[in-house]
Amino acid sequence: TMVEAPLLDTWWSARGLTPQTGSAATSPGTCRRPIMSSRTSFTRLSPPGPPSKPEVDKVDGHSVTVKWRRPTEDGGSDIIGYCVEKKEKRAMGWVRASKKSIAELSYEVTGLTEGVEYEFRVLAENKAGFGEPSEPSMPVRTIVPDLELDVELRRTLVVRAGCSIRLFVPIKGRPTPTVTWTKEGGPVPRAVIDTTESFTIVSAENEYGIGEAVETTDPIRASQAPTPPESIIPTDVTKSSVSLAWTKPKHDGGSRITGYVLEAQKKGTDQWAHVTTVKTMDFTVKNLNENEEYIFRVMAVNHSGRSAPRESKPIAVKDSTSLPEFDLRGVCQKIVIAKAGDDIKVEIPVMGRPRPTISWQKDGAALKLTQRTNVETTAATVVLSINECNRADSGVYTMTGKNIVGSVIDNITVKERDKQTCLDCC
16 A cells, blocks of 8 residues: 555554455565654744843943843744833833844843833744743833032042041942042052942052041042033023023032022123022023113032133113024034934024024924934023934934024034944044
C-alpha cells in the first residue's frame, strides 16, 4: 500500500483491503517494510510575555532612567529588544519614549518636563513581534535634586592659610542624588568626602590634620550673587503706568533666587528710586507722570546678595500703540544648530502695544504642535521647544506678531546635524 501524502500523526488507517485469512501486510512468509509515518516537527512562535514592572533608577529635572527584568516567557524565540513607553500620570494614552529598539535592560528617557509626574512601561520584542506591556512603574515626578545650604554657608567662610575647613550640607531628592564636589571646575585637593542619603560632608585637610577655623584675608565662598536677568521689556504702556516683564538670570549663583528688586529713574537724572521687591517676573509701575520718559532696571536676589542690574530702554509714559517686534539679538544670525537627539529651546522677547498675538509656521505651512514640538507665550517672550530633534525638524520657522497696529514677520532657521555629518565636517 502506498501512502500518497505525508503523515502528520503517528497512526494511519488502511482502507479497501481484500478479505482473506490475513492481509497482505500480515501474510505468513511475507516480509515487507512497515509503513513509516512521516513526522514533521513544528515550533509555533508567539510574542513574548511582559517584562517585570519597571523600577526608577535615576531622576533629574528632565530625564528618568528605568530598569527592568526579562520576561519569564520568550514566546519560543529569543528576545531581540525592548520598547519603553511613557505617559503623564493624568494622561490617557501611552507614547513611545525610545526611538530605536533597546538591547539593554535599562533606558534613560529624556526630554521630560520638570515637575510633572510620569509613568513608564516596557514591551519585549521577538521574531513574532511585540508582546504585552509590563505593569506601569510607580508614578515619578521629575525634579532637580535640592541642596539646602545653611544660612552660614551662604555667607563668606574664612580660614587661616594652612588650616582646615569642614562643610556639612543637607540634600533632598528622590531617588537619592549623586553628589560631586568641585573647586573652580576641578577636583577638591586634599579632601575627604562623605555622603549619605540626607547629607554630604567635605573636609579639606592639610598634612597635619584638621585645625580650627579662624579668620584670614583669603575667603572661600559657598555661594555668590546671581547674574543679571537676561532682559527687561515693557509689555503695556498707558498715560500713567508701565507694565514690565523680565526673564530669569542665566546663573543663580549657587542658591535659589528669592526675589527681584525693581528701580526707576527719570531720563536725564542720575537718581534711582526703589519701586518694589517681588517674587514674580513682571510688575506694573503706576502713578507715573504723563509724557515723561523713564528707565527701569531689575536685579535678581539670592542669599548672597543682589545681581548687577539689567536696564530697560527709555520708555515714554503716554497712551500709544506700536507694531509688534521680535528681539532676535540672542539668536546668532537667526540660526539654531543642534545635533540629532538634542533638545532645542529658543526664547525670544516680544514687544508691541497692544500685546500682539503670535502664530507660527514651518516652511510656509502652519506649525504642527506635538509632544516633541511645542510653542509657549509668556508675558515677555515666545518660546519654541523641540525635544530630541531629528532631520525632519530642520527648516525655516516663521513667527507672525499681530495687533491692531499691524503685523510683523520674522524667521529663525533650525539646522540638524547628525553624527555622520559632524564627522564629515571634521
